[in-house]
Amino acid sequence: MNRFERQVILNGLGIEGQSKLRSSSVLVIGAGGLGSPILLYLAAAGVGKIGVVDGDRVALSNLNRQVLFGEKDLGKNKAENAVRYFQEKYSDIQWEVFPEMIRNDNAEELISAYDLIIDGTDNFPTRYLVNDACVLLEKPLVFGAIYQHEGQVSVFNHGPSACTYRDLYPQMPAATEIPNCAETGVLGVLPGIIGNLMALEAIKVIAGYGKPLVNRVLFFNSLTSQSYEVEILPNPGAREAMPQSMASFMITDYELACEGIKQLTWAEAMRKMNSEVAFVDVREPGELPPLECTGLVKIPLSQLENHLDRLEDSEEVLFFCQSGIRSQKAAQQLQQVYPEKRIYSIRGGINALKS
Known part of the structure; x- marks a missing residue:
């Protein structure tokens, strides 16, 4: 008995559709709350080649929704751990692991090698970066996102008249405008639902099965269990705003374009540590764990104004908080007062340092 028997007998999918899945390749960017169910069901459906991109490590707070991982996986790279899990589960799938974040300098190489791309990331700069690369490389893109109790799913760049992520969101919002789940919380089942819908859309695109969410966005509310669709149309102005070539793409700073503030990793930040650089902790008193370092200044965001x-004499200012959201707000606030200063936000905050 073939393990895909229940799919093959579906009217409209059949052996031909299953063969398309088997001969296809999918790159999943992000192996977290959305990526976990996406990977589970793409693998179960029999996609022949799956690549996983994620430079993050498993943290305890991930476990309510990132169902590929458990307590024994804490501190391990998500992409490597996910692929290891599936290699033991299915022997008929070719897996590729990329334990890194997607960036301008690796996006073309990663994306060009796959038939379809799935964006399971959680921040605006990466979403615009992935979309633009997919448009330039003519790759269909399955998109999904969650915020508190609502999720959304769509298919971009699939066909000559298909919309892109920029048609849905022409203006780049700052990451600070919509906090991530580290700031607002999330019920673990919601990314499970949205991730499964994203996997479904990927299967439909690959197999030519059903009607993918092209030029449509599906919204789902977990509190009411209601869903609705919104139709989107191509936006010429949005297309003109994106890079028109890979050369232009390579020099686009998506973090700066979205947020107006440059972000640093902890490793980059530590290399700057000296008496002329102010490290500003904008967390509220009592938030754990405490951090002590050269040049540390403690000013809660609520009191920063x-x-x-206190930061007037510092040539460089590096803000950090618990997850990286409040530090971006603080950096933007200081930049307005001191536009000549070199001001940064530390990506991921203390949570990134712990992992």
Whole structure:
């Protein structure tokens, strides 16, 4: 008995559709809350080649929704751990692991090698970066996102008249405008639902089965269990705003374009540590764990406006918080007052340092 028997007998899918899945390749960017169910069901459906991109490590707070991982996986790279799990589960799938974040300098190489791309990331700069690369490389893109109790799913770049992520969101919003789940919380089942819908859309695109969500966005509310669709149309202005060539793409700073603030990793930040650089902790008193380092200044974001003069003499200012959201707000606030200063936000905050 073939393990795909229940799919093959489906009217409209059949042996031909299953063969398309078997001969296809999918790159899943992000192996977290959305990526976990996506990978589970793409693998179960029999996609022949799957690549996993993620430079993050498993943290305890991930486990309510990132169902590929458990307590024994804490501190391990998500992409490597996910692929290891599936290699033991299915022997008929070719897996490729990329334990890194997607960036301008690796996007073309990663994306060009796959038939379809799935974006399971959680921040605006990466979403625009992935979309633009997919448009330039003519790759269909399955998109999904969650915020508190609502999720959304769509298919971009699939066909000559298909919309892109920029048609849905022409103006680049700052990452600070919509906090991630580290700031607002999430019920673990919601990314499970949205991730499964994303896997479904990928299967439909690959197998030519059903009607994918092209030029449509599906919204789902977990509190009411209601869903609705919104139709989107191509936006010429949005297309003109994106890079028109890979050369232009390579020099586009998506973090700066979205947020107006440059972000640093902890490793990059530590290399800057000296008496002329202010490390500013904008967390509220009592938030754990504490951090002590050279040049540390503690100013809660709620009080920053009244204490900006404490940073007047610092040539460089590096803000950090628990997850990286409040630090971006603080950096933007200081930049407005001192536009000549070199101001950064530390990506991921203390959570990234712990992992």
